[in-house]
Amino acid sequence: MERILAFEKILIVGFGTMTGAMVDGWLAAGSPASQFEVYHPRKTEVDHGLKVHNHFPGTQFDAILLGIKPYIIDEIAADLEPLAGPRTVILSVLAGVELESLARRFPRARGVVRFMPNLASALGKSPNALISRGLDAEGCGSVTALAEEIGTAEWLDDESQFDLATALAGSGPGFVYRFIDALAAGAGELGLPADQAQRLAVAMVEGAAALAAASPHPPQELARRVASPGGMTQKGLDVLDADGALDTLVTRCLRAARDRGQEMAAEAREKH
Numbered sequence: 001m002e003r004i005l006a007f008e009k010i011l012i013v014g015f016g017t018m019t020g021a022m023v024d025g026w027l028a029a030g031s032p033a034s035q036f037e038v039y040h041p042r043k044t045e046v047d048h049g050l051k052v053h054n055h056f057p058g059t060q061f062d063a064i065l066l067g068i069k070p071y072i073i074d075e076i077a078a079d080l081e082p083l084a085g086p087r088t089v090i091l092s093v094l095a096g097v098e099l100e101s102l103a104r105r106f107p108r109a110r111g112v113v114r115f116m117p118n119l120a121s122a123l124g125k126s127p128n129a130l131i132s133r134g135l136d137a138e139g140c141g142s143v144t145a146l147a148e149e150i151g152t153a154e155w156l157d158d159e160s161q162f163d164l165a166t167a168l169a170g171s172g173p174g175f176v177y178r179f180i181d182a183l184a185a186g187a188g189e190l191g192l193p194a195d196q197a198q199r200l201a202v203a204m205v206e207g208a209a210a211l212a213a214a215s216p217h218p219p220q221e222l223a224r225r226v227a228s229p230g231g232m233t234q235k236g237l238d239v240l241d242a243d244g245a246l247d248t249l250v251t252r253c254l255r256a257a258r259d260r261g262q263e264m265a266a267e268a269r270e271k272h
């Protein structure tokens with residue numbers, strides 16, 4: 001059966017680490033490479049042999065996916081605007097660039113969407129935070145379908161929560177990788193060979209996350225099941241829990257990331 005595409009033609013402006021992972025995921029889910037074209041002022045070739053434009057093309061696209069660094073949005077916005085007419089949805093993965101900032105730069109677009117994925121898009125396992133302005137129900141349905149091809153779609157009700165959702169789900173892999181590193185480094189320091197400690201730590205987190213995702217029990221209950229009374233795990237948990245050490249640290253980490261998003265939002269607001 002022919003595959004129905006959520007958006008038939010998507011122009012990617014800023015084809016880098018993040019949007020590259022999204023395209024890996026979409027292609028793995030069965031989207032044709034011809035669905036995606038890339039604008040870059042200098043590059044002539046990109047991964048998967050996607051068509052590259054060195055100038056903004058004259059044709060209209062169903063969606064434009066913005067994947068540049070947030071601080072260069074105004075290097076491209078004015079020249080890109082003529083492509084963002086009433087049939088084109090703006091999808092932005094830019095951290096800390098609000099709907100208002102997008103709508104002001106692309107006022108004629110069919111709608112603007114903040115689409116916050118993470119690098120697990122490549123494996124179809126990205127939790128995607130979404131929020132839109134001005135987009136009709138059919139358009140929102142298409143965005144949901146696009147998100148679900150690379151993971152899950154989580155529409156937020158209130159944009160004031162978006163930076164926090166970004167800290168949790170977009171930045172989150174970075175925090176988890178630090179935790180894996182800390183586990184491996186700690187085990188290395190206590191006596192395991194470094195490479196073996198890293199292999200064990202990565203495989204353990206992969207299995208533990210898969211189990212948490214598949215289990216009907218919440219993580220707290222799963223932790224309880226691992227910790228035999230009077231056993232080893234409880235001794236370790238006692239260290240993490242003493243004075244709320246882990247909770248305090250993680251809340252501070254999320255707050256710092258969220259607050260940076262708010263600063264970036266103010267920068268994008270002021271520029272335009």
Ligand SMILES: NC(=O)C1=CN([C@@H]2O[C@H](COP(=O)(O)OP(=O)(O)OC[C@H]3O[C@@H](n4cnc5c(N)ncnc54)[C@H](O)[C@@H]3O)[C@@H](O)[C@H]2O)C=CC1
Nearest residue numbers: 014015016017018039040067068069070093094095117170
């Ligand atoms: N890396 C991540 O895990 C995540 C990143 N994001 C967002 O993704 C965006 C991009 O981040 P990364 O992919 O990490 O950065 P990146 O540096 O890998 O990608 C940016 C791309 O933009 C291209 N570029 C630069 N100037 C350009 C121009 N004038 N026109 C077209 N393309 C241009 C660069 O060649 C590069 O390939 C950021 O806005 C970030 O907030 C969002 C969620 C997660």
Ligand SMILES: O=C(O)[C@@H]1CCC=N1
Nearest residue numbers: 095166167170171172
């Ligand atoms: O670090 C950043 O600003 C982006 C947002 C989420 C992941 N990377």
